[in-house]
Amino acid sequence: MASSKPTDEDSLLKGGQKRSGVGGGCTNLDEGQPLRRTWSSELPPNMTRIVLVGKTGAGKSSSANTILGTDAFRSAGRMSSVTKECSKETGEVGDRQVTVVDTPGLLDTNLAELTVKREIAKCVNMSAPGPHAIVLVIKVGPITREEMSTVQKVEEIFGKDAEKHTMILFTCAEGGIEKMLEEANAEFRKILRRLGNRYHVFNNMEKSDRTQVLELFDKIDEMIKTNQGSYYTNYTYQQVNEMLADRERKVRDIFEKKMQEKEASLLTKYKEALSSLLIENLTLEETVLEKENRIRELKRKLSINRDRDLKETKRYFAALQKDARQLIEQIPDFENLEGSIKQYA
Numbered sequence: 001m002a003s004s005k006p007t008d009e010d011s012l013l014k015g016g017q018k019r020s021g022v023g024g025g026c027t028n029l030d031e032g033q034p035l036r037r038t039w040s041s042e043l044p045p046n047m048t049r050i051v052l053v054g055k056t057g058a059g060k061s062s063s064a065n066t067i068l069g070t071d072a073f074r075s076a077g078r079m080s081s082v083t084k085e086c087s088k089e090t091g092e093v094g095d096r097q098v099t100v101v102d103t104p105g106l107l108d109t110n111l112a113e114l115t116v117k118r119e120i121a122k123c124v125n126m127s128a129p130g131p132h133a134i135v136l137v138i139k140v141g142p143i144t145r146e147e148m149s150t151v152q153k154v155e156e157i158f159g160k161d162a163e164k165h166t167m168i169l170f171t172c173a174e175g176g177i178e179k180m181l182e183e184a185n186a187e188f189r190k191i192l193r194r195l196g197n198r199y200h201v202f203n204n205m206e207k208s209d210r211t212q213v214l215e216l217f218d219k220i221d222e223m224i225k226t227n228q229g230s231y232y233t234n235y236t237y238q239q240v241n242e243m244l245a246d247r248e249r250k251v252r253d254i255f256e257k258k259m260q261e262k263e264a265s266l267l268t269k270y271k272e273a274l275s276s277l278l279i280e281n282l283t284l285e286e287t288v289l290e291k292e293n294r295i296r297e298l299k300r301k302l303s304i305n306r307d308r309d310l311k312e313t314k315r316y317f318a319a320l321q322k323d324a325r326q327l328i329e330q331i332p333d334f335e336n337l338e339g340s341i342k343q344y345a
Helices: 060-068 113-127 150-158 177-183 186-194 210-226 235-282 288-322 324-329 337-344
Strands: 047-053 087-093 096-102 133-139 166-171 199-202
Touching (some): 047 060, 047 150, 060 210, 113 324, 133 150, 133 210, 166 210, 235 324, 288 324
Parallel strands (some): 133 166
Antiparallel strands (some): 087 096
């Protein structure tokens, strides 16, 4: 992320600014930089990007699955382990395309600093050019002091203006939210007011209840409207978006070069195989016609295999090029690009 304007944002993926509060160190995406609004009309109007954050066990992955109506994300309610790294899935809700970024427990205090740094970087990559909604997931029940500090931690991770784009999603099996809000202390009520009293409730046991999902998007749309039709962005998100575009071009070029090398190698391989075939058949005691027919058939089979290998090689690298953006989103800026994609080529 080259820039002539050195700021704390530049440290996001290249070292991180330490903050006491999240895993021994938290990276701030917005430290003293003016917020630049980016209008939704610059993107497909029916695309909504959502980032789910919260403590481990709050129900982030289950909520992501409820939103998309699938089992795309691993959740604590399934046999597989809970989310340990950021992941992104895209689906359709109503008449819109929705991208959901599920995060590990970035708000947990027991995560290693390097893990926090890496997953924050991936979260930003996956939600670039910026999320329409940062959804803080909290399980219905007595509010702990640690949970009350999560809004501050969201600000520490995403930036000082992030709360304008943040809402709370309470998860529960059935009911309980009214009693919880009635018994909430003054500090938690103050947090809700800071977030514009934006909250919603999911029953993740009722994934087929699409009304609860559509009502969530009604509230997200209202929040976007309040933010003058914009998604959340800041200096770092802008830099990351430029970085991703640059890295995507580089990855496509790398895969194109690798494909050409593989094609040349295959052609050499089959050329050598043809030469060996001709030499071997010269020693056979056959009539000229028999030998010509045999060589013709062997050439035909060799040609079929060559064309098949070339076609599959082109298909493989074309798929890699098509998915280049998704691939680089998994690679933080502080990790070597070519080294990270070496396994694919």
